[in-house]
Amino acid sequence: MSLIKNELTLKRYRRFKKNKTAFFSLILIFCLVFLSLTAEFWANSKPHAMSYQGKLYIPLFVDYHPSVFGLEDTYVMDYRSLTFGPQDWAVWPIIQWDPYESNKVVESYPSKPSKDNWLGTDDRGRDVTTRLLYGLRYTFIFAIWCWIIGYLIGTFVGSVMGYFGGWVDFVGSRIIEVIQNVPVLILIITIISIFRLMFLC
Numbered sequence: 288m289s290l291i292k293n294e295l296t297l298k299r300y301r302r303f304k305k306n307k308t309a310f311f312s313l314i315l316i317f318c319l320v321f322l323s324l325t326a327e328f329w330a331n332s333k334p335h336a337m338s339y340q341g342k343l344y345i346p347l348f349v350d351y352h353p354s355v356f357g358l359e360d361t362y363v364m365d366y367r368s369l370t371f372g373p374q375d376w377a378v379w380p381i382i383q384w385d386p387y388e389s390n391k392v393v394e395s396y397p398s399k400p401s402k403d404n405w406l407g408t409d410d411r412g413r414d415v416t417t418r419l420l421y422g423l424r425y426t427f428i429f430a431i432w433c434w435i436i437g438y439l440i441g442t443f444v445g446s447v448m449g450y451f452g453g454w455v456d457f458v459g460s461r462i463i464e465v466i467q468n469v470p471v472l473i474l475i476i477t478i479i480s481i482f483r484l485m486f487l488c
Contacts, residue, residue, distance in 0.1 A: 323423040330382035330417040333366055337377035384414035386421040 304310050322329060333346035344351060346366060353364045371377065382405070384390070389412030390404060398408045406415035448459040466474065 319423060320427055323420055323427065326417075326420045326424060327380075329380055330384060330386070330414070330420050331380045332383060332385035332388050333364075334377040334379050337366070337375070339369065339371065339375050339377075341374070382414065382417055382420075384417045386418045387413065389413055 327347060328335070331347065334344075335347045336343070336345050338344075339356065344355075346364075351364060353359070353361050356364070356369060358364070358368075366377070367383075384404070389396075390398070390408055391412065392403070393401075393408060393412060396408055396410050396412045398404065398412070400407045404414050404416070406419070409415055409418065444459065444463075448456045
């Protein structure tokens, strides 16, 4: 039985692999997920590692207080403000911007793409590339949680309908048909309106 399943799975995989567009899209999605989940390594305002005044620091994994570097007039560490000596070094990420950090060098916001901001900045001067990279992570997490919750709700409701049958199955089926036939946008607006009324009451 397992051999048949394996052969069927292989057959489906080969058929899927023949579709170049679908296979490339799958690889692209996996790459985007990987880049987004490891966004701190590619886009960050902190060095991965650095040597400063003879000491080794790893800002990517450890939050250092500015006083460690002799800065007493600030509470937020800006590693770009450090003056590195000839023996000091730092390994920076490819994109040196935090998703909440504004580029105060550009003249006006939003700014056009440049060597510092690959896709430009938004209306607050924040790097668009960095925000897309970090935002994609939350998009994937939200989508996965929606799928899990939808799967659990669907399984529970379907089980109840199948177990009791009769009018429970009939009414449940009609409700599901109504939900499936209502446009998604109108359904979302209706749900938001209901919850808003509930909170106002």
